[in-house]
Amino acid sequence: MENVFIARQPIFRKNLSLHGYELLFRSGITETAQVNDGDSATSEVIMSTFTVFGLQDLVGDSTAFINLTRRFLVESGPLPLPSDRTVIEILEDVSVDDELLAAVQRLKKQGYTLALDDYNYSRETEPLLELVDIVKLEMPVLLGDGAEDLIKKFRSYDLTVLAEKIEDRPQLEHCRSLGCDLYQGFFLSRPDISSDTTLSTERLAIIELLSKIHDPDAEIPELEAVISRDLSLSYKLLRYINSAYYQRSFEIRSVRQAIMMLGMKELKRWASIVSLCNATDKPEELVKLLLVRAKMAELLANDLSPELADACFMAGLFSGLDALLDRPMEEILTRLPLAEDIKKALIEGVGPTGEILNNVLAYEVADPSGLHLPKLTAEEVRQHYLSALQWQQSQNQMI
Structure with missing residues (x-):
């Protein structure tokens, strides 16, 4: 727990009011931003959130989005997370089988909001669409030719669509035009500079x-x-x-x-x-x-x-x-x-x-x-x- 780094990134609604924060975490100082032991880092971020940090200090009265690995979802007992203020993100590389679906159903019954992170539609992962509440799509997917059809498909499941890794304002406006519901990325800290922009x-x-x-x-x-x-x-x-x-x-x-x-x-x-x-x-x-x-x-x-x-x-x-x-x-x-x-x-x-x-x-x-x-x-x-x-x-x- 001593070597875990925790930061946060805001998630916005269409009017750019705050919806919540994704908790970003890394385990230890490494030469890369990747987490080598995802399950260990997941355990550490949850423990440190409630012991070293405190959820209130990290996200205030807002909602926390936290990534959980398959092993953590399947093998862990009751989560020490308030279900009314926590969105559990299921990582994109999880294997979908009866064991995972049972774990997701259990969390849903406990009142947690569930999201699919970096989601790419496939037959294997389709059963999850019946259980989750939010689907997160990265910019390459949203910039692709099939983005509108994909979003229509998610609408048929009554899912909230969250656009992530938005780098600038043009990308934000593109996601708005597609009808995405929530927005996440570095666009907030990027200037929107155009040739006709002057200081008011x-x-x-x-x-x-x-x-x-x-x-x-x-x-x-x-x-x-x-x-x-x-x-x-x-x-x-x-x-x-x-x-x-x-x-x-x-x-x-x-x-x-x-x-x-x-x-x-x-x-x-x-x-x-x-x-x-x-x-x-x-x-x-x-x-x-x-x-x-x-x-x-x-x-x-x-x-x-x-x-x-x-x-x-x-x-x-x-x-x-x-x-x-x-x-x-x-x-x-x-x-x-x-x-x-x-x-x-x-x-x-x-x-x-x-x-x-x-x-x-x-x-x-x-x-x-x-x-x-x-x-x-x-x-x-x-x-x-x-x-x-x-x-x-x-x-x-x-x-």
Whole structure:
């Protein structure tokens, strides 16, 4: 259990509201992202979910999607998973026979939602279609000529169709046009850049605020003026500084007082987070993802190079600016007075800050081959991820 890595990937409904998370897991640090012992890793992810992590910490009030191997399905006893919040995914390489069908029927009677992962239709696996609730289809299948007919067939079984491994917005729109119900992949963190895309007034305002907040020469009166011009921002700042998080015995009543009490470092963090949250046309899950990145990067830096902690936090937070604003990262950064090490981390992924950010990005997709943290154990890295998830949830309540 000490060597298991756990991450999560969101699953969305048609309107891009959150439906749940698939728990991604790898057993140990290897040279490849594949799990050699699927049954062992399955056991570890379930045990660590409920002992080391806790389902609430990993997915909040949402639904967890978890892969189970044939052996685990057939041989295990009652699962320590809440049936009303768990989708059990049956892997694509399972052998379908009476023993497996009996195991699936047992889980269905226990109230679990069942899904077929990376499904390719065949006569052998057809009996499963009568028992499961969701079928997951990868992009190569959905881009194929027979995708529409295949989806019609699944509709005849009254199945929910989940499109997975969606890499960008054009693929997302293709899956929507096919009538898929749920969507999963890396498209959320990819910008949607087209030749006629320009920065809207709202997005320009976000960049202008970030530019002023991160200007090393900005004085407190200037920051006070910028924040005070936005009534919503002023309200949020006063609500934040007076929240239970700070446990003050007196109330802060002015923007200037709040700035003085927070200090420049915390003000930059708070204003940056709130600014990103104001990109209202994007799913809030993208901002949650960036908050987790930022905090995990900071926590890793605290262990490895404490002097880089603040830069790593900002690099993690701004690593999705291109996806939030739908503009190339290079273009956005020309407007922001960020330190050169942060810019290099964001554009080229190089330098000490870039190396830490790269490790966070590798962990995010459960890719141990991309982790290069010789000074830290797998358990320590995993704990930093959990702490980042918990911190992100606390921030949602205060911004």
